[in-house]
Amino acid sequence: MKLYGDLLSPFVRMSMVTAHEVGLGSRVEHIVENTNPAKVNERLAALSPIGKIPILETDHGHGVYDSRVIMEYLCHVAGNSELIPHDGVKRFRVLTLQALGQGMADAAVAYRYEIAARPKGLQWEDWMGRALARIHAAQDDVENNWMDSLSEITVGSIAVGVTLAYIDFRMPDFGWRNGRPKLAAWHEGFCKRDSMIKTVIPPR
Ligand SMILES: N[C@@H](CCC(=O)N[C@@H](CS)C(=O)NCC(=O)O)C(=O)O
Incomplete structure (x- = not known):
């Protein structure tokens, strides 16, 4: 492959x-x-x-x-049925967490394109503000409602953990850890996983 x-x-x-x-x-x-x-x-x-x-x-x-x-x-x-469980309730909880992490990534990538790729005169402030608000709302939701689900490695926890690492790389001043101590502590451990170390973003 x-x-x-x-x-x-x-x-x-x-x-x-x-x-x-x-x-x-x-x-x-x-x-x-x-x-x-x-x-x-x-x-x-x-x-x-x-x-x-x-x-x-x-x-x-x-x-x-x-x-x-x-x-x-x-x-x-x-043949792995742990990252996406078969069982109904757990399965859709995991898939929704994945959608939440990927929605946060969509907003962060869109924001990045807007500031790095779009010509200055064509940038849309309100749209950029909405992208940032979406990221904050997603992070608040994870901190308040999803910490139990993050304790297991699933496609949901991978989507959230990798997106936060992307934000750290591209938007180092974003300050997402402020007011979100549970998420910050979880992410520190997540980044030490072998899978994260093997896929570290090469310096450029
Ligand atoms: N929903 C897609 C999003 C993928 C995506 O947005 N990829 C970006 C890079 S982060 C891309 O290829 N952008 C190039 C383009 O928009 O043409 C997925 O989950 O794979």
């Missing part, structure tokens, strides 16, 4: 962390591929008309995307 993308993308890193957590780290070849939201990347476009990273190319040459589907695919290949 090949996984296309840059570990700087939280969605790519979530996929690679999942690969390591289910024991497939050595079977997934990571191929560094960058994207620009205003340009087509032909290599990625051949595997996905959407052209966003990550994309996983299976051993049969099929493209699997997006990160949510890749994470499930990896659990399926590994």
Whole structure:
């Protein structure tokens, strides 16, 4: 299997962390591929008309995307039913936590594009403010309502943990730990996991 993308993308890193957590780290070849939201990347476009990273190319040459589907695919290949439990109540709790972590990543990436990629005259202040508000609301929700679920390694805890690491890297002054001591303590431990150490964002 090949996984296309840059570990700087939280969605790519979530996929690679999942690969390591289910024991497939050595079977997934990571191929560094960058994207620009205003340009087509032909290599990625051949595997996905959407052209966003990550994309996983299976051993049969099929493209699997997006990160949510890749994470499930990896659990399926590994025969792992812990990261996405089968049981109804637990399953949808985990999948909702994953959506919460990925929604936070969507807002953080959108904010980043707005400040780093969009020409100054075209930036929209209210829209950027809304993205930041979404990130804060997601973090408050995790602190207040999801700490029990974070105690287990699932696609939900991976999505939240990797997104917070992305925010630390791209928005170091965001200060998300202020007023969120439980989340801060949990994240410190999460970042020490082997899967996080093996996927650390290369310096640039
Ligand atoms: N929902 C997608 C989001 C992926 C995504 O937004 N990837 C960004 C990088 S972080 C990307 O490829 N951007 C390039 C583009 O928008 O063309 C997923 O979960 O995989």
